[in-house]
Amino acid sequence: MPAEEQGAALQSRRFLWLYALAAAGGSVAYVPFLTILLPMRVTGMAGTDDVAWLAYATFFGAIAASLSNIAFGWASDRTRRREPWIAAGLVTSSVLLGAFGWIGGVAETILLLLLWQIALNMMLAPLAAWAGDHVPDDQKGRLGGLLAFSPAAGAAAGVLVTLPGLATADTRLWLVAALVALCVAPVLLFGRARSLVALDEQRNEVTAPRKRQRGEVIRMWTARLLVQISEAALFAFLFFWFRAIDPAMTDARVAQIFGLILAGAVxxxxxxxxxxxxxxxPFAPLALCAAGAAVGLMVMAAAPGLGAALTGYVIFGLSASIFLSLHSAQTLRVLPRAEHRGRDLGIFNLTNTGPSLVMPWLTLALVPAFGFTGLFVALSAFAAIATLLLLRMPRTS
Known part of the structure; x- marks a missing residue:
């Protein structure tokens, strides 16, 4: 293809980078709040019952996020406009986030959490589908790479808003809201996505011209779910495992290792x-990363000391982080119907929220009987199955 035609068939770098910034804003919106700020508020309200209340909040919050993501993805499909939903979700979720400072009871906090999850997914669901509307297949790998900034940005925001002396507990909520607005607003105001003929034709047809077999969609969905379960389990219990290997390991050091891995994955x-x-x-890096995650987990399972444990976790962490960012973009490639993209991505989003419902029971079933070694072997098997599923995907697009 001539250079002029090839350039015309690609999305502008400006849109790609501003979209990646907006996606990072989505991570900033929930990572600091759900992992740090909300648990701190629940502990302050519930005292010794904080774990039980936080479990309820996590459970019902995951359900609200799952259903609302599908609903707002569908709504943005119906209206054929993503930007108004993104803007409305940004404003509403920011106001509700700040409103947590006005709530003094645990039950009221959980109710507000559900409303906030709904508002947040009013922004996140159309935002995810928006990439499919404007980024062609030839750039989905690049898009996936840029999406690796999202988890790193979420972790960095958590560090920033909790700096000693920077802000009070209530002010931190508004600080997070401001950071999200600074990330998301630019693409709405200045993105100006280039109109691409091929994507416009696909969006206006009842069925996309390049049909994907149902089996390919199922393999992609299942592979992400299996890797996400492994990632969620490590995220929740990593500190306890490191402490079991080396009692001198501190939470600050674990956080530093986690941050370095996220930064290195970009x-x-x-x-x-x-x-x-x-x-x-498009699918070769996904299969390789899933295999890397399986290897890292087996190294962790067999680790005799802290050095091997860290090596295994670095292998797993880098592989899983790269996998999840690339998978988010390549998922847009396999969805069979462009006019249902938002709804279908909401169904794919269940692979993000579902593990929080599965992972605690899996851990309780394996760790008491087999220790963390048994858990890591099981998680490695999940990643290996994901690898086999992805190896069955087409070699090319």
């Missing part, structure tokens, strides 16, 4: 995404 994901686009091998 350039690797960008490089992998560019390679996938250049060689038209």
């Amino acid at each position: 350039p690797l994901a960008i490089a992998a995404g560019k390679w996938a686009d250049r060689h038209d091998r």
